[in-house]
Each structure stands twice: as C-alpha cells, then as structure tokens.
Amino acid sequence: MxxxxxxxxxxxxxxxxxxxxxxxxxxxxxxxxxxxxxxxxxxxxxxxxxxxxxxxxxxxxxxxxxxxxxxxxxxxxxxxxxxxxxxxxxxxxxxxxxxxxxxxxxxxxxxxxxxxxxxxxxxxxxxxxxxxxxxxxxxxxxxxxxxxxxxxxxxxxxxxxxxxxxxxxxxxxxxxxxxxxxxxxxxxxxxxxxxxxxxxxxxxxxxxxxIKGSLSDTKTRKAFESAYLSIEQATQTLLNVRDDQNARLSCANIWQNFIYEAYPLYSDLVQKAESYKLHLPAPTLPYPSGGITKLMTLFFNWKTLKLIKNKLQR
CATH class of the missing domain: 3.90.550.10 (Spore Coat Polysaccharide Biosynthesis Protein SpsA; Chain A)
Known part of the structure; x- marks a missing residue:
C-alpha cells in the first residue's frame, strides 16, 4: 500500500x-x-x-x-x-x-x-x-x-x-x-x-x-506585528536546540532583515528587535539594495535611505 x-x-x-x-x-x-x-x-x-x-x-x-x-x-x-x-x-x-x-x-x-x-x-x-x-x-x-x-x-x-x-x-x-x-x-x-x-x-x-494585494506585500501594523512574533518564536525555537555561533549569527541576520523592513514605519518594533540583537553576534547582512539605491549607499547610511524612500512612497 x-x-x-x-x-x-x-x-x-x-x-x-x-x-x-x-x-x-x-x-x-x-x-x-x-x-x-x-x-x-x-x-x-x-x-x-x-x-x-x-x-x-x-x-x-x-x-x-x-x-x-x-x-x-x-x-x-x-x-x-x-x-x-x-x-x-x-x-x-x-x-x-x-x-x-x-x-x-x-x-x-x-x-x-x-x-x-x-x-x-x-x-x-x-x-x-x-x-x-x-x-x-x-x-x-x-x-x-x-x-x-x-x-x-x-x-x-x-x-x-x-x-x-x-x-x-x-x-x-x-x-x-x-x-x-x-x-x-x-x-x-x-x-x-x-x-x-x-x-x-x-x-x-x-x-x-x-499578485496585487497579496499578504506578502502587506505593510500594515498588524502584518509587522505578526512578522515580529513569528521571528521571535522561530529564532527561539532554533536556539533552544542549537545555540552555537553559526545558529546565533543566522538569527541575528533574520532580525537585521526585519529591522531593515520595519524602519521607520514601526519604530517600537525596531527597538524591540534591536534589543534581541544585543544578545547575538553582530549581523553580517548588508542593506538590500540595487540600481539607484545601491549607488546612493555610497553617500547615505541605510536609515537615511529608508527615510527618503518612505517619503517618496507617500
């Protein structure tokens, strides 16, 4: 069978x-x-x-x-x-x-x-x-x-x-x-x-x-709260069974990516994510950029770039 x-x-x-x-x-x-x-x-x-x-x-x-x-x-x-x-x-x-x-x-x-x-x-x-x-x-x-x-x-x-x-x-x-x-x-x-x-x-x-309007493209407060909780639970699940340097670095990079996505829209969630990073190795994840944005990274830090992009999208 x-x-x-x-x-x-x-x-x-x-x-x-x-x-x-x-x-x-x-x-x-x-x-x-x-x-x-x-x-x-x-x-x-x-x-x-x-x-x-x-x-x-x-x-x-x-x-x-x-x-x-x-x-x-x-x-x-x-x-x-x-x-x-x-x-x-x-x-x-x-x-x-x-x-x-x-x-x-x-x-x-x-x-x-x-x-x-x-x-x-x-x-x-x-x-x-x-x-x-x-x-x-x-x-x-x-x-x-x-x-x-x-x-x-x-x-x-x-x-x-x-x-x-x-x-x-x-x-x-x-x-x-x-x-x-x-x-x-x-x-x-x-x-x-x-x-x-x-x-x-x-x-x-x-x-x-x-797909227009898909969940993966949602930028609402509720969506980011979900992402935060999912990352919090998943990283802890992994570290509960494997707490070595490689695992901790991967968790740090996951949190860093969330920070890149959430800033500056949800500063309190960014701050909470930053507090998790304090207990992990320094992340190695670069700010995701391409085209004009990648060129602008030569002149601005990523937070400034996010503020500029956020104003332009309004």
Whole structure:
C-alpha cells in the first residue's frame, strides 16, 4: 500500500487561481491522495469553482473567515493521510511532486522532504524561472535552518514540504495569531522536530508572484506585528536546540532583515528587535539594495535611505 497523502489547502477568495491549483493535484502521477479544502469565508466564486471538480478525493469544508492559519489547522484536523502537504490555493505543483517526495521519504517518520522551486509572474508560466539555493541538498534539519537563514531570505513556503503526520503532531499546528510569514514559525517547529531534510530534485513548486494585494506585500501594523512574533518564536525555537555561533549569527541576520523592513514605519518594533540583537553576534547582512539605491549607499547610511524612500512612497 502506498501511503495516503493529504493535501491541505486553505482558500479565501481564490477564485482567480484555485482551478489551476486543484488541477495540479489531480494531475499528480501519484494517485493515493486526498485534497482537503477549507473555504475560509470566501465571498467570490471560490466554492462554485471547487464544485466543478467531481473527484471524490476532493473534500471541502467551510468556516467563517478566520485566516489562513485557522483554515490550515482545520484542513489538517479533517485529513486522514500519513503524509501531509500544505498547499496555497494560488500555486502549482509539478506532476511528479507527490510521487517523488513519497519515494524520498520511503516510509520513514523521522524526516521531511523538500523540493526545488521558482517564481512565475502575471499568471504566465512562460515566465517561470528556478531559484536555486544552497540548501538544495540533503541536510540535517537544524543545519538546513542555519544555512537557509544565513542571508535572511529563507524560502519556507508550505507546498515545498511533505511531512509525516507524526512530526506535525509533535511540532504543533499553525499559530492562529500569525498572518505575515506564518510559515517561518510553523516550519521551524516542524524541522527541529525532524532529523533530516531530504531534497527531492524531481519535485518542483511553481510559486505565483506579483499578485496585487497579496499578504506578502502587506505593510500594515498588524502584518509587522505578526512578522515580529513569528521571528521571535522561530529564532527561539532554533536556539533552544542549537545555540552555537553559526545558529546565533543566522538569527541575528533574520532580525537585521526585519529591522531593515520595519524602519521607520514601526519604530517600537525596531527597538524591540534591536534589543534581541544585543544578545547575538553582530549581523553580517548588508542593506538590500540595487540600481539607484545601491549607488546612493555610497553617500547615505541605510536609515537615511529608508527615510527618503518612505517619503517618496507617500
């Protein structure tokens, strides 16, 4: 018997994209799956589109709008699979993704499987381009975290991972207080409760980018409070199990990136993040810049540049 894979999909006003996401599950070469969709209070055509797929392996549940984390948690609770993949309703899986990751895990409940990924823009798969990372290899799970965080741009998107159910039970579910970078906290807990990340080169996530109004582009106070809490919890989770110089430097760089993003909009959150850095090594993360901004770094410090950019964006 091949293990049942539960694909857990939160869906909120995903009518523009969800059909492609569902088809990418139906088209999997691996057939022993169930797709658990939780409609998180959608007000568009999301539900009617889901109902156009008469596959008995697709199950839909409804709740009032409670957010992505609550919907993901409900999907997990309604699932039956020995292996779990969380999957956003606007992304696409390569056809052999489940088969390849199931084969890599080979029934072991101690490891998680990862995948390669790339972005596509403007709903056009012709724009797809892989985004190779140094962690595209088999690695001890905590080493994966330290390496991935080093440049403070870790890709921990949910559909990359295939996870044994036992690991999620041990790690705990999604923190429903979080919105922005909620995956950072969740998958840090998942990885520290596993032994090895098994890279699966035949599996690929097509990550849809450039969506107007997407959560990842949100700059509200609530979003930054979520990011702060997610980073606070994830860095502490890692340091609780690995408190060496490399791990501490990676945490320092994650905090520095948050400071770059939050300044000058939320000075109190910046100040709190700075207090965390006092107990960590000096970060090595440069201010992210390109084009004209990179040229301006020759004449201004990063805080001045952020103040200038902030005024220009108003």
């Amino acid at each position: 091949q293990p049942l894979v539960s694909v857990c999909m939160p869906a909120y006003n995903a009518g523009q994209f969800i059909a492609e996401a569902i088809r990418s599950v139906i088209n999997q070469t691996y057939k022993n799956w169930e797709l658990i969709i939780v409609n998180d209070g959608s007000t568009d055509e999301t539900v009617s589109i889901i109902k156009t797929f008469p596959d008995e392996r697709i199950k839909i549940f409804h709740q009032e709008n409670k957010g992505q984390c609550a919907a993901a948690n409900k999907a997990f609770k309604m699932s039956n699979g020995a292996l779990i993949k969380f999957f956003d309703a606007d992304d696409i899986l390569s056809p052999s993704m489940l088969a390849s990751q199931v084969a890599r895990l080979n029934y072991t409940p101690l490891n998680v499987a990862s995948a390669q990924w790339g972005r596509f823009y403007d709903n056009d798969l012709n724009t797809f381009k892989l985004s190779p990372e140094s962690v595209w290899r088999d690695m001890p799970s905590t080493e994966w975290l330290v390496e991935s965080w080093k440049n403070a741009q870790p890709m921990m998107q949910c559909a990359l991972w295939l996870i044994p159910r036992e690991i999620i039970v041990k790690a705990g579910l999604w923190d429903e207080r979080l919105s922005l970078i909620n995956d950072f906290d969740f998958f840090t807990r998942v990885l520290v409760n596993s032994q090895t990340v098994l890279f699966t080169p035949d599996a690929c996530l097509y990550y849809r980018s450039g």
